Amino acid sequence: MSAPSSTIATLHSVAELRAQVRRWRAAGERVALVPTMGALHVGHVALMEAARKQAERIIVSIFVNPTQFAPTEDLSRYPRTLAADLEKASGAGVDAAFVPDVAEMYPDGFATTISLTGPALGLETDFRPTHFAGVATVVAKLLLQAAPDVALFGEKDYQQLQVVTRMARDLDIPVAILGVPTVREADGLALSSRNVYLSPEDRAAAPALHRALAKAAADIRDGRDVDASVEEARQSVVAAGFALDYLEARHAATLAPLAARSEGPIRLLIAARIGTTRLIDNLAV
CATH class of the missing domain: 3.30.1300.10 (Pantoate-beta-alanine ligase, C-terminal domain)
Structure with a gap:
């Protein structure tokens, strides 16, 4: 909807994020959110490019969410490449990166999760029983923190997309959830x-x-x-x-x-x- 920005603001707190969004809203601008766990690649850039068609302002969140990893999974090994991520996001015309730490997202005493059925039943949850509760909780927080007009998710994580779509609808979160087609290597491997x-x-x-x-x-x-x-x-x-x-x-x-x-x-x-x-x-x- 507008030309890409050449600079990117890095926001670390919910208060900073909401203040930035308020300024954009006051200027009459639409806001798009691209939630990520970082280690950005061409697939993420495709989400950002799709976001540019939806809104004047784009936020990318970069947060490796611990609550969606089981104790046996690869939380400690998950790639963390913040400097490169910010460079990629800036190059894609993103206006702000929300980069909270764990204490900002899950402050002391945090005790709430979202309970799911429907599209969350089976498939991934047969092997990762707590995964989507963690995903849904952090995504709900991001949607409420950023209050975007639209949030974009890749179709590669198709069950996640359906879970988030259903959650936003069921909880009356006023954000449009948009799926973006999977980006693949030339030989068909989905980017991840x-x-x-x-x-x-x-x-x-x-x-x-x-x-x-x-x-x-x-x-x-x-x-x-x-x-x-x-x-x-x-x-x-x-x-x-x-x-x-x-x-x-x-x-x-x-x-x-x-x-x-x-x-x-x-x-x-x-x-x-x-x-x-x-x-x-x-x-x-």
Whole structure:
């Protein structure tokens, strides 16, 4: 909606964030929020570019949220590249980066989380039971702290997108939630901050996830049985060297299980591990 800014403000407190947003509001400007955990890549830049079409002012939040990591997960290993992140965000025309610390987001005595059902049931929560409670809580806080007109999320984390969309609707948070298509490497691998963990051998095998989804989606569109198409895709992923957590066909809006093509729009979703890295992906049918 406007030309990109050449400078970026770095805000560390909710008070600073709200003061900045008030100034933009007083000037009659729309505000977009892009929530991230940092380690920004081309996929994040695509979110920022999409945000530019929605609002005059863009905020990127950079916060590695501890409440969405289980004790056995990679919180300490998650890449933290703040200086590079700020440079990328500034280059993409972002106006402000909200970079709170853990104490700012979860002050002493913090005791509230959001309880979820609906699209949060199954898939990721079968393997990471507390994950979406942490995601929903921090996203709700960011939406209330920044009070943007629109918040943008990547479709790579498709279940997260549906959970956040449902949460904002159910809690009457007056922010439009917008999904942005997954950005991929030339060989189909979905961009992710965790891709840096892949060894050269694992990186060479990683595109098998997208190939399996693409073939299953094409088979289902051609009229093949959903269960048979999904099972063949599972076998191809395992044959490529992955340990499969899940590969499922779900209703694209509700993420409810389904079997027949006629039951609604379908989304294929996958999570699988290779080496030390867990990858997720999804594809519309």
